[in-house]
Amino acid sequence: MLDKLGFRKTKATDQFNIEDNLEIPSHVAIIMDGNGRWAKNKNLPRVAGHHEGMKVVKKIVREADRLGIEILTLYAFSTENWKRPKDEVDFLMKLPGQFLTSYLKELIEKNVQVRVMGDESRLPEHTRAAVNQAKEQTANNTGLILNFALNYGSRHELTMAMRTLAAEVQIGELKPEEIDESKISGALLSHAYPDPDLLIRTSGELRLSNFMLWQLAYTELIFTDVYWPDFSESHLQQAIQHYNRRSRRFGGV
Ligand code: IPE
Ligand code: IPE
Ligand code: MG
Numbered sequence: 001m002l003d004k005l006g007f008r009k010t011k012a013t014d015q016f017n018i019e020d021n022l023e024i025p026s027h028v029a030i031i032m033d034g035n036g037r038w039a040k041n042k043n044l045p046r047v048a049g050h051h052e053g054m055k056v057v058k059k060i061v062r063e064a065d066r067l068g069i070e071i072l073t074l075y076a077f078s079t080e081n082w083k084r085p086k087d088e089v090d091f092l093m094k095l096p097g098q099f100l101t102s103y104l105k106e107l108i109e110k111n112v113q114v115r116v117m118g119d120e121s122r123l124p125e126h127t128r129a130a131v132n133q134a135k136e137q138t139a140n141n142t143g144l145i146l147n148f149a150l151n152y153g154s155r156h157e158l159t160m161a162m163r164t165l166a167a168e169v170q171i172g173e174l175k176p177e178e179i180d181e182s183k184i185s186g187a188l189l190s191h192a193y194p195d196p197d198l199l200i201r202t203s204g205e206l207r208l209s210n211f212m213l214w215q216l217a218y219t220e221l222i223f224t225d226v227y228w229p230d231f232s233e234s235h236l237q238q239a240i241q242h243y244n245r246r247s248r249r250f251g252g253v
Contacts, residue, residue, distance in 0.1 A: 022244050025197035028064065028236075029073040029219070031211055032057070034203025034227030041227075047091040052229035054099050061146055063233040065110055067240070071145040071193050075211050079119065079153030093123065096150065097130035104134055111143030117189040118152035147193070154213040161187035190215055198243045200236075202228045220246045 035049030042048075057074060064072045077092055084092075100107075100114075107114060114134040123131075131150065164187045168174035174183075185191060195215045201208075204225040208216065222239045224231075 022240065024068050024240060025220075025243055026069070027071040027073065027194055027196045027198075028069050029075070029196040029199045029212060029216075030060070031075045031199070031201040031209065032228040032231075033201060033205055033209075035229060037203065038227035038229040046088055049227075049229055050088075050092060050095060054095050056229055056231055057099065058103055059233060060231065060236060061107075061112070061144070062110075063236050065112065065144045067236075069144065071147060071196075073117070073147040073149060073190075073193075073196060073212075075149045075152065075209075077118070077150050077152070078210055079151060079156050080210060082122075093127045096127050096134075096148070100130050100134045104137060107134070107146065108137055108141070111141045112138060113141045113143065113145045114138045115145055115147040116150050117147055118150040119156060120151065122151055145193070147190075149211070152189070153210045154208075155210055157189050158214060184214065188214060195219060198222065198239065200224065200239050202226050202231050218248070218250050220248065 032053060035053040036046040037049070038052065039046050039049030061072065076096075081092070082089060104114075114131070114137075116131045116135065120128055120131070127150075131148070161184060165174065165179055165183060169176055169179075190212065195217070196212065196219045199212075199216055199219045200222045202224055204223070206223055212219075220243050222242055224235060224239070226235055
């Protein structure tokens with residue numbers, strides 16, 4: 001059953017009074033965390049959690065598209081995640097290929113634009129090939145931007161941005177006093193997108209883990225204890241309901 005806003009009535013959403021004119025945040029970013037603990041609780045290997053997590057990505061992309069979110073940024077692999085055991089890293093690096101093999105057709109049909117944000121040079125060739133194919137085949141789409149943060153680290157991104165600006169200063173293309181906030185935003189990997197309106201982190205951890213440190217300056221933050229493989233459409237809806245109760249002041253009154 002759908003309510004006025006097209007929200008499917010679920011047990012979880014019934015706990016909330018859905019306002020008539022709910023604002024859908026344009027840019028939603030998610031730190032998809034808790035796959036390993038989800039698997040451990042079930043006596044499964046950690047990678048089983050990653051596999052389940054991939055299925056949840058599909059569900060949440062569909063729901064984000066249905067709700068009219070414009071940009072969905074998903075933290076899939078951090079610059080620090082290389083520290084994990086090789087088997088786990090290898091498994092994670094195969095997920096983009098698996099995900100896209102089974103899902104690219106639907107993404108194309110849904111007019112979704114696949115993008116990647118991160119240091120792609122360090123990704124294995126097969127991972128790069130899979131994401132490049134998805135980017136190319138969805139390049140002319142105009143719908144939801146599905147932006148995977150893959151081998152992404154905010155400090156690395158900022159470091160690279162500073163190098164870019166410094167090089168422009170060095171060759172005389174830019175004066176130091178011309179470096180302003182928009183120049184810095186423009187030198188980041190996220191330069192084409194507005195800052196996230198809403199950040200969701202699953203799994204109960206209350207930290208950013210090197211994710212979009214510059215861009216999250218005024219983002220509404222929502223932390224949930226739910227592990228990513230258990231995250232569902234109704235959790236996303238609840239997060240948007242919470243977002244609607246926040247008063248975003250951006251330093252004003
Ligand atoms: C998130 O789940 C997926 C990645 C970081 C790639 P984790 O693998 O971090 O799961 P936990 O935090 O160990 O439970
Ligand atoms: C953040 O999760 C990275 C991703 C979700 C891809 P982590 O599990 O790597 O973060 P920490 O280590 O708990 O801070
Ligand atoms: Mg984790």
